[in-house]
Amino acid sequence: MGEIPATQQALLALAGDTGGRAVLNTNALDAGIARALEDESRYYLLAWRPEVDANRGGKFRRIEVSVAGRPDLTVRLHRGYYSPPTQRAAKADKTHAAATPQAELGAAVAAAYPRTELPALLTAHYVAPADAGATLTASVGVSSESLTFRAGDGGRAAAAELACFLIDDRGKQLQSYFARLDVSARAGEGAVPRRDVTQDFQFKDLRPGLYQLRAAARDAESGRIGGASRWIEIPDLSKGQLVLGSIVVAESAGDDPLASALAPIKLSAGGPLARGSRLHFSTHVYNAARAGGGGLPPSVTMRAIVMSGGRELIDAGEREVQTDGLEDFARLPYAGEISLAELPPGHYLLRITATDRVAGKSATQLTKFSIR
Known part of the structure; x- marks a missing residue:
């Protein structure tokens, strides 16, 4: 169970930074709800807004609140906000900003809540060389x-x-990308062929820590915009703990595993996968112990399970991670496939567990996917 706290850091950070409460490690939701209702029955509400340009400027501003002389009281609040631009800047840029798609995307990314006019897709994974x-x-x-x-x-x-921003746990914007993708449909086609129109953005040389990705997508013709965000934690591998990296999900058409492996892989940005296809997934195992006192390769097994509503629907069984031909045993790549032929459309959870048989430890990662 040692891997669970690390996977919960994003939940704790999200709840803490938005003034909420995280209920973890229990199926008794009534107890967590009771505590939340108790909080709501005894509180003082404080409100504040930045009225001077010193608190504006279009940057991320942190908020800290404490009650003098009452260390026993708990303060729950949004830990920060993206401040609006100064009055002068707002007036100077009003005409141009409204007509610039990049400015509209930037405003959508900076908004406190994602816009929902367009269903934006966002997934992320890391690799630690x-x-x-x-x-x-x-x-x-x-x-x-x-x-x-x-x-x-x-x-x-x-x-x-499209736009994608990377923000660290202090609210500092580290890097941003913008892109435009053109899509065409041939004359004579009826309905527009369904496919995910996606772009990959890479953020390199990141230190261990918690990061937030904020993304937005804009329909160039109608101007509709949708946003999405997610937290991702990059672990500190220097601690030597067993870590299972983030999971990359893809769609591989066909029922024949051999043909599926040879066919091009269609990466998913969070959109639904086709019913009857095969779910292709890949990940990395970090810091597995070496056998034979360090003179032999690691011995790691993987188990992939598809779940829905807390029930295990498909168990792919335990598989040995192959180490033949690898030079870096501290980073073991692993990939597998699961047939989706028996699953109806809906939302699912993929749980992968790595077991280090030398050290007697395990690590788990989860990712969501859906079938249309």
Whole structure:
């Protein structure tokens, strides 16, 4: 069970930074709800807004509140906010900002709550090499069915405008990307073929810690915008603890495992997978113990289970991680596939557990996916 606290850090940070309470490690939800209701029955509400330009400027501002002389009281609040621009800057840029898609995307990313006019997609995973900081890859996109197509010569065309920002646990914006993707449909086609229109953005040389990804997608024709965000923790591998990396989910068409392995993999940015396809997943195992006092390769097994509503629906069984041909035993790659043929459309959870048979330890990661 030692791996669970690490996977819960994002939940604790999200609850703490937004003024909420995290209820963890229990199926007795009534107890957690009772504590939340008790909080709501005894409280004083404080309100504040920045009225001077010193608290504005379009930057992230942290908020700290304490009650003098009452250390026994608990203060719950949003730990920070993205401040609006100064009055002067707002007036100077009002005309241009309203007409600039990049400015609209930036405003959507900075909003306290994601916009929902367009269903934006966002997934992320990291890889931690031995000789550098971690690389975080974010896949941002939108379904082609959500875009507005316009008629043109030879067919119809649409475009998706995307933005992705990386923010650290102190609210500092580290890096941002913008992209535009053009989509076309041939003349004579009926409904627009459904596919995820996605772009990968890479953030390199990241130190261990908690990060937030904020993304937005814009339909270039209609101007509709949707947002998405997620937390991701990059572990400190220097501690030597067994770590199972983030899971990359993909769709592999066909029922034949051999043909599926040879076919191109369609990466998912969080959109639903096709019913009857095969779920392809990959991850890395970090810091597995070496056998034979360090002279032999690690001995690690993997178990993948598909769940829904707390029930285990598919158990892929235990599989040995192959180490033949590997030079870096501290980072073991692993990939597998699971047939989705027997599952109806809906939302599911993929749970993967790595067991280090030398050290007698295990690590678990979870990821969500859906079937259309």
